[in-house]
Structure formats: structure tokens, C-alpha cells
Amino acid sequence: MVTTENPDTSGAPSLKALWYGPLVGLVVPVLAVVAALAVGAVLLLALGASPLTGYAALIDGAVGDWNAVADTAIKSMPMLLVGVGICIAFRTGVINIGGEGQIILGAIFATLVALAVPDLPSVFLIPLVLLAGAVGGAIWGAIPGALKAYAGVSEILSTIMMNIVAAQILSFLLQDLLIEEGAIKIQQTRRLSHNADLPLLPGGTRLHLGFLVALLVAVIAYLLIYKTSLGFRLRAVGHSPDASRYAGMQVKRSVVQALALSGACAGVAGAVMVFGSISHRLIGEGGATAFTQGAGFNGIVVALFGGLHPLYTVPASFLFGGMLIGGIELQRELQVPAALIVALNGVVVVFVVSSLRLKTKLQRWSEDAVLRRGRK
Amino acid sequence: MSEFFTTTAIVATLASGIRLSAPFLIAALGESVGQRAGVLNLGVEGVMLIGAYAAYNTALETGNVLAAVFVAILMGVLMGAIYAFITVVMHAQQGISGIGIYLFGLGITDLLFQKQVGTPKPIDGLQSTSVPLLGDIPTVGEIFFRHNALVYVAYLLIPVVWFVVNRTTFGLNIRAVGETPEAADTLGVSVTWTRVSAILIGNGLAALAGAALALEIGIFQYNLTAGQGFIAIALVYFGAWRPSGIMAGALLFGIVSSTVLQWKTLGIVSGSASSFTAMAPAVLTILVLVVVSRRIGQPSALTKPFDRSD
Numbered sequence: 251m252v253t254t255e256n257p258d259t260s261g262a263p264s265l266k267a268l269w270y271g272p273l274v275g276l277v278v279p280v281l282a283v284v285a286a287l288a289v290g291a292v293l294l295l296a297l298g299a300s301p302l303t304g305y306a307a308l309i310d311g312a313v314g315d316w317n318a319v320a321d322t323a324i325k326s327m328p329m330l331l332v333g334v335g336i337c338i339a340f341r342t343g344v345i346n347i348g349g350e351g352q353i354i355l356g357a358i359f360a361t362l363v364a365l366a367v368p369d370l371p372s373v374f375l376i377p378l379v380l381l382a383g384a385v386g387g388a389i390w391g392a393i394p395g396a397l398k399a400y401a402g403v404s405e406i407l408s409t410i411m412m413n414i415v416a417a418q419i420l421s422f423l424l425q426d427l428l429i430e431e432g433a434i435k436i437q438q439t440r441r442l443s444h445n446a447d448l449p450l451l452p453g454g455t456r457l458h459l460g461f462l463v464a465l466l467v468a469v470i471a472y473l474l475i476y477k478t479s480l481g482f483r484l485r486a487v488g489h490s491p492d493a494s495r496y497a498g499m500q501v502k503r504s505v506v507q508a509l510a511l512s513g514a515c516a517g518v519a520g521a522v523m524v525f526g527s528i529s530h531r532l533i534g535e536g537g538a539t540a541f542t543q544g545a546g547f548n549g550i551v552v553a554l555f556g557g558l559h560p561l562y563t564v565p566a567s568f569l570f571g572g573m574l575i576g577g578i579e580l581q582r583e584l585q586v587p588a589a590l591i592v593a594l595n596g597v598v599v600v601f602v603v604s605s606l607r608l609k610t611k612l613q614r615w616s617e618d619a620v621l622r623r624g625r626k
Numbered sequence: 627m628s629e630f631f632t633t634t635a636i637v638a639t640l641a642s643g644i645r646l647s648a649p650f651l652i653a654a655l656g657e658s659v660g661q662r663a664g665v666l667n668l669g670v671e672g673v674m675l676i677g678a679y680a681a682y683n684t685a686l687e688t689g690n691v692l693a694a695v696f697v698a699i700l701m702g703v704l705m706g707a708i709y710a711f712i713t714v715v716m717h718a719q720q721g722i723s724g725i726g727i728y729l730f731g732l733g734i735t736d737l738l739f740q741k742q743v744g745t746p747k748p749i750d751g752l753q754s755t756s757v758p759l760l761g762d763i764p765t766v767g768e769i770f771f772r773h774n775a776l777v778y779v780a781y782l783l784i785p786v787v788w789f790v791v792n793r794t795t796f797g798l799n800i801r802a803v804g805e806t807p808e809a810a811d812t813l814g815v816s817v818t819w820t821r822v823s824a825i826l827i828g829n830g831l832a833a834l835a836g837a838a839l840a841l842e843i844g845i846f847q848y849n850l851t852a853g854q855g856f857i858a859i860a861l862v863y864f865g866a867w868r869p870s871g872i873m874a875g876a877l878l879f880g881i882v883s884s885t886v887l888q889w890k891t892l893g894i895v896s897g898s899a900s901s902f903t904a905m906a907p908a909v910l911t912i913l914v915l916v917v918v919s920r921r922i923g924q925p926s927a928l929t930k931p932f933d934r935s936d
Binding site: 401415605 | 722
């Protein structure tokens with residue numbers, strides 16, 4: 251799998267070797283995005299629009315002013331949270347494609363809590379809804395985890411199926427139990443408790459507390475993966491399940507834990523998306539990826555982009571958030587359907603994933619080159 | 627509920643179940659060929675959408691159903707070439723690149739539909755043809771022998787895929803590179819080309835499955851496949867990589883889908899309860915995976931890229 255750590259070069263420690271690896275690690279994914287944007291340019295040309303105007307609008311929309319930057323940050327939050335969870339799962343050798351469903355369950359659990367105890371003061375209610383989100387996501391992650399560990403079900407398939415089930419649960423709840431009472435039947439809850447609103451950060455933009463929550467989760471995940479015995483065990487299982495089992499580690503339990511933790515991060519994203527939204531409601535707009543805005547899938551790409559390291563996932567999520575937010579401006583400017591952004595998103599995924607092997611090869615090659623020079 | 631248990635309703639449900647199983651069957655048979663060669667293609671859903679739109683648009687422009695099927699397969703093979711490059715040459719993680727293909731297919735078909743067609747226009751899709759003599763048998767004929775051509779094609783593909791995979795040199799190579807690519811490579815079998823061909827076949831069939839869907843219902847819309855491609859992948863596991871098992875799974879899912887539709891038509895389920903029927907195939911898939919996963923092993927080299935230098 252992908253790894254950002256340099257192999258053991260204890261024989262000839264070299265400053266350059268420490269530099270080359272991360273440099274290549276940064277350049278290759280960025281080149282992959284540039285290549286994907288080139289494909290996008292061809293698509294734009296085919297649609298009869300100017301790619302130059304389009305991409306100027308994209309950059310302007312993503313980072314044109316502070317409001318744009320805040321929008322980018324807001325868009326990146328769920329992807330960062332899902333991505334951090336993906337880091338935990340992938341490091342354990344488990345593929346989690348269930349981010350979409352885990353976001354939804356997190357949002358549902360958080361919403362239920364806010365509906366149950368709306369009068370709790372903010373100091374308690376906000377942590378509580380975030381925790382509820384984490385629990386919802388964790389359950390939705392633990393199920394495919396247990397199915398993989400104890401029944402041998404491929405988590406790739408079960409997580410996809412769990413996504414479909416979650417989307418239908420949301421659709422049912424918003425048509426039935428949780429629908430706002432009133433004449434118009436829109437699939438949404440009533441406005442949730444004001445006490446659960448994520449407060450805006452100073453600066454006069456829409457940026458809210460969720461941003462700090464996402465950063466905090468990234469740091470916690472980093473500490474968990476690299477500084478705790480649990481993290482060591484998860485990485486060991488990801489590296490070699492057989493060796494870990496031989497060393498007396500609980501491989502099956504680790505798989506469940508990894509997917510539960512991964513789901514918990516996505517679940518927090520779901521809570522943040524509800525209580526940081528402008529409407530402060532849980533809204534289902536129909537369609538395959540409407541509520542989640544595809545964050546469950548994009549989180550995977552963001553994590554891979556960040557080399558499966560929770561802290562590098564932070565800038566990676568910004569890049570993606572910027573692209574998606576800028577895409578809205580591009581679409582407005584050029585009058586092309588929003589579907590273009592979904593298609594382009596897919597192209598970026600493909601290019602980034604394809605570039606990972608190139609990255610590993612280049613890193614290995616550059617390290618070898620440095621080592622050879624060191625010996626001369 | 628009682629209105630469901632009438633001969634007419636049950637015969638109609640079984641007949642439409644067989645019809646609805648065709649896209650599952652075609653896509654899953656294609657996916658099984660790729661998986662036997664060691665390549666998991668999670669992009670089936672996206673390629674199905676591309677096939678569906680290609681067929682729909684060609685039929686809309688030319689009115690020629692045969693041309694529509696041909697264009698759809700061509701587009702599928704093209705997507706296959708891209709996927710083969712990504713996974714076999716670039717060794718990209720197969721699960722994730724498949725999701726990329728899915729998102730691409732989902733977006734590009736919606737984009738093209740909005741740009742080229744705009745408002746939904748129905749097409750003259752495939753007409754059902756009654757098989758001479760067999761179609762006249764009461765009940766049995768109604769259930770089995772009055773379908774459109776692609777349904778028959780889907781079921782004819784079962785022995786064809788079985789024969790190719792189990793009785794030809796090409797099929798032997800496919801199985802070899804799916805189990806032990808190192809050994810196959812040592813014996814002079816090109817792992818790369820065998821896998822690329824398997825991917826091309828799989829994607830061509832995925833697109834054909836999409837075409838079968840679009841030509842059967844005669845329209846195209848955003849996310850027309852609605853998860854059928856993902857279920858087709860699960861059916862390969864269900865069927866333990868054997869065409870006959872895949873057929874059983876496709877039939878099961880076809881009949882579940884048609885029952886759900888029939889219940890909706892008859893008003894047995896309505897409103898919010900339809901969410902539960904919509905999640906039924908996914909829940910069923912998970913349950914089925916739990917039952918079958920212990921029983922049989924997947925191709926040993928599934929999802930593992932092959933690299934001589936590693």
C-alpha cells in the first residue's frame with residue numbers, strides 16, 4: 251500500500267533523502283491534479299466554453315476573497331473528517347468505501363439527540379451532538395468491520411451496500427418520522443435547536459466551529475495512529491495480519507476497531523454538516539449523493555492525496571474543497587451543467603490514484619540515488 | 627396483499643423479474659471475467675450509465691436499436707481501455723479507481739443528457755418478441771419466451787462465458803493470472819494482456835447491460851442504474867465466480883425488484899414505506915455475502931497488481 255515513511259536508511263543517513271521523498275510526495279499528486287484539470291479543459295472545449303475563463307473563475311471562486319476561502323474551508327471539513335477516518339482504516343489494511351453511509355448515520359444520530367434534548371445549554375449540547383454523530387458513524391462502520399472479521403465478507407462490497415441502506419433510511423425518516431410538520435411536504439426536519447448551532451468563528455465569514463473540530467480530530471487521529479499502542483497495533487495489522495496474529499495481536503478486533511473509528515470520524519462530519527449548515531436542518535434532496543455531497547467518496551481521495559497521514563490530509567482537503575467550491579463559480583460563469591463537476595471529480599480521483607505508484611517508484615528511486623551518491 | 631397472490635399478478639411478476647434480471651446478469655457475467663483474471667472493477671455502475679446513455683442517444687438520433695447497442699459496447703470497451711491503463715499499467719488501487727470511474731460516468735452522462743437532449747424524450751426501445759411455438763405455451767410461454775432480444779442475449783451469454791473461461795486457452799490464461807500471476811508469467815503467459823482483454827470484455831458487457839436497461843424502459847435520466855452496477859459486483863461473489871451461480875443471483879434480484887414494483891403498482895406499499903423496499907436489494911446482498919463468503923475463496927490474486935520487479 252501507500253506509505254509516506256522513508257524506508258530504513260540507517261546505514262547512510264542523508265539530509266537529502268529526508269527532503270527528496272516528501273518533495274516527490276507533494277509534486278506527483280499536484281501534477282496528477284493538473285493533468286486532471288487538463289482533461290477538464292478538453293471537456294470544457296467540447297462544451298464550447300473557454301477553459302481559461304473557466305479556470306480563472308474556478309480559482310476566483312475558491313480563494314478570491316475571504317468569504318470564498320471560508321466557503322472552501324467549510325467544503326473541506328467533511329472531506330477532511332472522512333479522510334482522517336480513511337487514514338485509520340487504510341493503515342489497518344481495511345478499505346472503507348462506506349463514508350457516505352457513515353456520514354448519514356452520524357447526521358441522523360446527531361439530529362435525534364438535538365430533537366430529544368433541545369433545551370440543553372450549548373456548552374453541553376454541541377459536544378453531545380458531535381458525540382452522537384461519532385457514535386452513529388461508528389456503528390455504521392463497525393457492522394461491515396464485524397462482517398469482515400467474523401464472516402469474511404469483503405468490506406469493499408458491504409460498505410457500498412451500507413451506503414445504499416443508509417440513504418434509504420434517511421429518505422424514510424425525512425418522509426415519515428422526522429418530517430417537518432406543515433402543509434408543504436419537503437424532505438427535511440424542522441429547524442433544530444438553536445443551542446446546537448455551531449458558533450461562527452470571528453472574522454465575519456460563515457466559517458464555524460466545525461472547522462476547529464475537524465482540525466482537532468485530525469490531530470487526535472495522528473496521535474492515535476503514531477503515538478498510542480492501539481495505533482501501533484492497527485498499523486501492525488495493516489502491515490502484516492499474519493505476523494500480528496503470530497505476535498499475539500487481536501487481528502479481528504483490530505479490523506472492527508479500525509472501521510468503527512473510521513466511521514466515527516465520518517459520523518462527526520455528518521453532525522457538522524447538519525449543525526454548521528445555513529438551514530440548521532437535516533435535509534434530504536433525493537439523488538445518490540445529495541446530503542453528503544459526495545464527501546464520503548472524496549474523503550478517500552483526500553486521504554490518499556495526503557499520503558494516508560492525518561496531518562497531510564488537512565492541506566489535501568483544502569485543495570479539493572477549493573476545487574469543488576471553485577467549480578460552482580466555473581459552472582455559473584460558463585453556464586455549464588453542475589454535472590461537469592461530478593465528472594471532473596471522477597477524473598481527479600482516477601488521476602490521483604494512478605499517480606500513487608509513480609510517486610512510490612520515484613521516491614524509492616530518488617532515495618537510492620541519494621544513497622549511492624553518499625557512498626562515493 | 628391478497629391481490630398479489632393471483633395467477634395474473636404472479637405470472638406478470640415472474641416475467642418482469644426475468645426481464646429485470648438481464649442487466650444484472652450481463653454486467654455480473656462481465657465483472658466475473660475480470661475478477662477471474664484478478665481485476666476488481668468497481669466502476670461497473672459508471673460504465674453501465676455510459677452504455678445506457680450511449681444507447682439511448684444513438685436510438686434517439688438514428689432510431690436504430692442495433693446501432694445503439696453497437697455504440698454502447700464501443701463506449702464500454704473504450705472505458706475498459708482507460709480502466710485497464712489505470713489498474714494494469716499504473717497499478718492504481720482498484721477499489722478507489724473504480725469509484726472514480728463511477729463518479730465520472732454519473733457526471734458525464736448527466737452532463738451530456740442535459741446538453742444534448744435536455745427534456746426527457748422517450749425512444750422506441752426494444753420490442754418484445756415471442757419465440758415461435760414456445761411463446762404460445764400458456765403461462766410458461768408468458769414467463770419465459772416473450773421478452774426482448776437482449777434478455778435472450780443475456781441468458782445465452784451464460785454458456786458462452788462458461789465455455790470461454792473453462793474450455794479455451796484464453797480462459798485458462800485468465801484463470802491462471804487470477805490465481806497465480808507469477809506462475810503464469812513464468813510460463814510465458816502475458817499477465818498484462820490477459821488482464822487487459824478481460825477488462826475490455828467486462829466493460830463491454832457492463833455497457834451492454836446499461837444499454838439493455840435504457841432500451842428496455844425507453845428513457846434516460848440522471849442515475850438511471852441506481853446502484854444496479856454495484857449489486858452486479860456483489861452477484862459475482864454470490865455466484866462464487868460461476869456463470870450458473872451468477873444466473874441464480876441475477877434471477878433472485880430480478881424477481882425481488884419486480885415484486886417490489888408490482889407491490890407499488892398494486893398499492894401494497896406506498897409513500898415512505900417504499901424506502902424499505904428500495905433498500906431490500908442492498909440488505910439482501912449483505913445477507914447473501916454473509917452466507918457465501920465462508921464457503922468459497924475468491925481468485926487469489928484479486929485486486930493485487932502484478933509487477934515483475936516487485
